[in-house]
Amino acid sequence: MTEKRSYRRLESTKELQRVMTRYYGMSNYFRYWGKPLGRKLAWVTSGAPVELLRVFKIHPVYPEQYGAICGSRKVSGELCQVAEAQGYNQDLCSYARAHIGSILRPDLAPMKGLPKPDLLVACTNICGTVLKWYEALARILQVPLIVIDTPYQPGEVTPQAKQYVLRQLEAAVVELERVTGVRFNEKKLDTIAEKSRQVTTLWREIKDLCAAKPSPLNAPDLFIHMAPIVVLRGTDTGVKYYSLLKKEVEQRVQEGVGALEQEKVRLVWDNIAIWPHLFKFFKMFTERGACFVADTYTGGWAMDFSEGNTMETLATTYTEVFLNRSAQYRARQIIDQIRQFDADGFVMHSNRS
Amino acid sequence: MTRSAVEQLVETASLTGREIMERYPDRQFFGFTCSYWPEELVLAAGMEPLRLFPVNTRAMPPELPSFSCSLARGVLAELKGTGLKKLAGLGQAQTCDTMQCLGSIAQGAFPEQVLELVPPVLLAAPGAREYYHEELKALWQKLLGLSGEAAKEENIAAALNIFQRMRQLVRQVDEMRPRLPSPLVASLLRAGQLMPRQEYVTLLEEAVTALAGYEETGTGKIGILLSGPVLEKDSLYLMIEELGGRVLVDDTCTGTRHYAEDPAEEAGAGRAGSVEGLLEQVARRHLTMPLCPCRHRRLEERSEYLQSQARERGVRGAILVVRKYCEPHAFDAVPVAKALQQQGIKALVLELEGADVGGQERTRLQAFLESLG
Numbered sequence: 135m136t137e138k139r140s141y142r143r144l145e146s147t148k149e150l151q152r153v154m155t156r157y158y159g160m161s162n163y164f165r166y167w168g169k170p171l172g173r174k175l176a177w178v179t180s181g182a183p184v185e186l187l188r189v190f191k192i193h194p195v196y197p198e199q200y201g202a203i204c205g206s207r208k209v210s211g212e213l214c215q216v217a218e219a220q221g222y223n224q225d226l227c228s229y230a231r232a233h234i235g236s237i238l239r240p241d242l243a244p245m246k247g248l249p250k251p252d253l254l255v256a257c258t259n260i261c262g263t264v265l266k267w268y269e270a271l272a273r274i275l276q277v278p279l280i281v282i283d284t285p286y287q288p289g290e291v292t293p294q295a296k297q298y299v300l301r302q303l304e305a306a307v308v309e310l311e312r313v314t315g316v317r318f319n320e321k322k323l324d325t326i327a328e329k330s331r332q333v334t335t336l337w338r339e340i341k342d343l344c345a346a347k348p349s350p351l352n353a354p355d356l357f358i359h360m361a362p363i364v365v366l367r368g369t370d371t372g373v374k375y376y377s378l379l380k381k382e383v384e385q386r387v388q389e390g391v392g393a394l395e396q397e398k399v400r401l402v403w404d405n406i407a408i409w410p411h412l413f414k415f416f417k418m419f420t421e422r423g424a425c426f427v428a429d430t431y432t433g434g435w436a437m438d439f440s441e442g443n444t445m446e447t448l449a450t451t452y453t454e455v456f457l458n459r460s461a462q463y464r465a466r467q468i469i470d471q472i473r474q475f476d477a478d479g480f481v482m483h484s485n486r487s
Numbered sequence: 488m489t490r491s492a493v494e495q496l497v498e499t500a501s502l503t504g505r506e507i508m509e510r511y512p513d514r515q516f517f518g519f520t521c522s523y524w525p526e527e528l529v530l531a532a533g534m535e536p537l538r539l540f541p542v543n544t545r546a547m548p549p550e551l552p553s554f555s556c557s558l559a560r561g562v563l564a565e566l567k568g569t570g571l572k573k574l575a576g577l578g579q580a581q582t583c584d585t586m587q588c589l590g591s592i593a594q595g596a597f598p599e600q601v602l603e604l605v606p607p608v609l610l611a612a613p614g615a616r617e618y619y620h621e622e623l624k625a626l627w628q629k630l631l632g633l634s635g636e637a638a639k640e641e642n643i644a645a646a647l648n649i650f651q652r653m654r655q656l657v658r659q660v661d662e663m664r665p666r667l668p669s670p671l672v673a674s675l676l677r678a679g680q681l682m683p684r685q686e687y688v689t690l691l692e693e694a695v696t697a698l699a700g701y702e703e704t705g706t707g708k709i710g711i712l713l714s715g716p717v718l719e720k721d722s723l724y725l726m727i728e729e730l731g732g733r734v735l736v737d738d739t740c741t742g743t744r745h746y747a748e749d750p751a752e753e754a755g756a757g758r759a760g761s762v763e764g765l766l767e768q769v770a771r772r773h774l775t776m777p778l779c780p781c782r783h784r785r786l787e788e789r790s791e792y793l794q795s796q797a798r799e800r801g802v803r804g805a806i807l808v809v810r811k812y813c814e815p816h817a818f819d820a821v822p823v824a825k826a827l828q829q830q831g832i833k834a835l836v837l838e839l840e841g842a843d844v845g846g847q848e849r850t851r852l853q854a855f856l857e858s859l860g
């Protein structure tokens with residue numbers, strides 16, 4: 135007897151797969167053609183101001199996302215052991231260990247590892263680990279490392295923090311000019327930042343549509359469909375993809391179609407996804423009619439691009455992300471989500487990675 | 488019979504925060520956890536800085552996940568207990584993700600008393616100095632608010648002088664390391680993070696004079712470089728000494744690194760009693776002092792610094808302590824061990840739950856020291 139499905143698949147998933155396959159294909163293309171064509175590739179953290187890189191036509195690749203891929207393909211364990219054999223402690227972040235393992239043993243790694251970068255760009259707004267992780271990468275690969283220090287904001291974002299980040303972004307521009315040999319073009323940055331604003335706005339609007347009852351999306355949908363928001367900010371492809379997804383989600387709302395066959399309980403999810411068991415884990419909830427109508431994690435990329443000169447906007451936007459804020463701020467955010475999405479409860483996932 | 492200054496310092500180093508506060512009931516103590524906390528500001532604002540150490544490293548306060556380091560867990564347990572109720576406040580300098588969470592939790596529990604300071608992570612980044620200056624300025628106002636004191640030039644000048652003298656004396660003690668038992672030096676230095684600073688300087692002056700004639704030689708001892716986070720007890724130093732080693736370079740948060748300053752910067756430091764001078768001085772020291780793994784100036788700076796320290800002091804082995812679940816120190820242990828090994832110095836990475844060592848560590852340390860010959 136076949137098990138009754140309690141979960142609806144989104145049509146856009148096919149396009150998502152196409153978009154992401156193209157993105158990884160493109161990354162792979164850099165492996166062979168980057169050098170002869172003089173195009174650079176950077177490994178960047180998920181919260182880095184990637185708009186700046188795009189001005190210089192630098193292709194960004196995301197080790198964190200790769201860490202998640204290793205997790206979902208269930209090869210993290212083996213790759214982590216490779217890193218551990220080199221002295222990396224087994225309590226260190228498993229994304230970092232798996233990724234370091236993939237550099238040392240590409241034969242064990244999905245896609246034979248990520249294409250080697252010409253430079254590394256880390257922004258501390260998501261956690262302190264990335265500084266140490268990227269330092270390790272810079273040592274292994276012997277390529278330039280740009281770190282943007284976005285000071286943790288215990289309260290409101292301070293003017294001195296904005297100014298400090300701005301100064302670093304300006305210095306990063308000089309370094310990027312040096313690495314690529316290309317002159318910085320402010321107009322181009324404006325255009326790219328505008329696309330980022332559109333992408334993040336669309337993403338926020340999609341997430342907001344889940345206030346409908348039943349909710350058109352469940353957290354695993356958001357986790358899966360967040361891939362382009364991480365890798366395609368500042369691109370037309372990103373804008374196009376999220377316009378398509380938004381249409382489908384809007385249609386679900388108009389037709390009263392929910393993510394689940396029958397939504398009985400509305401929940402909010404806090405923290406990162408459990409990548410190796412994404413659907414298996416959430417099945418426990420979907421089978422009981424519990425839908426995660428909102429989450430904090432994917433909201434990290436639903437940023438509000440503030441007004442003003444683009445460099446200032448980037449400095450502020452990337453400093454005020456929720457991961458760079460206090461527990462009080464984050465608790466308020468969950469409370470607001472519970473209210474906005476009329477949730478019955480929330481689940482906090484304590485994650486070691 | 489009056490006890491010598493050395494005895495008094497060693498005894499003080501074994502006290503808990505609560506016991507220190509009981510011993511000096513007329514003082515207003517202000518707690519802090521990280522070596523990047525600007526103690527000078529606390530003293531100039533009329534309070535006594537008191538470094539908080541975990542008393543129970545097995546404590547598991549529910550607010551923090553069990554996979555947080557025992558320093559954070561133990562300090563939180565202390566804060567929640569009654570022992571530290573009398574603290575005028577708590578200062579959290581942003582260090583690692585764990586401490587960031589601890590700061591937030593404490594902030595939620597004692598909103599009026601917890602002051603957070605976010606020093607730059609990239610100490611040499613453009614704009615870092617200006618940013619940090621503003622951060623310190625805001626903190627200074629909050630400290631005055633807590634202590635209820637007004638900014639006084641004489642207090643500022645006195646605080647700067649006390650810390651300058653203290654660091655000079657610690658340098659002298661550090662120079663004496665080859666002749667002094669390692670646990671003794673560890674205690675002398677830790678006492679300076681606990682007791683009122685003026686009293687500490689007075690006792691340390693006396694202790695340094697007394698120790699100048701100390702005869703015990705370290706002949707035959709194996710010189711060790713010790714690097715790591717906070718070590719709130721002498722247990723490891725004692726074991727190293729018992730097994731024939733001697734710590735000649737102490738790059739721990741409670742050891743020499745806590746007091747270190749770039750000699751070039753120290754020479755240029757003004758002794759002015761103005762608020763601006765005070766903030767300048769603190770910022771300058773923090774931006775230039777030897778790195779801890781949570782900060783960055785240049786990729787290989789920390790490894791190179793430890794290599795040069797090892798060379799200068801002629802150490803034969805290095806012990807790199809990692810507190811269980813501590814990411815910054817665990818990450819750094821890899822390149823630091825490699826750099827030292829390239830220099831012919833064997834390195835042992837020792838993971839500890841807290842600062843206590845037991846039978847398991849003894850076996851490893853013994854094998855390690857024997858391998859150094």
Ligand code: SF4
Binds near residue numbers: 779
């Ligand atoms: S390791 Fe650095 S940040 Fe952590 S307590 Fe020590 S000095 Fe502070």
Ligand code: SF4
Binds near residue numbers: 781813815
């Ligand atoms: S020991 Fe490590 S994890 Fe713990 S507070 Fe210090 S730097 Fe953070």
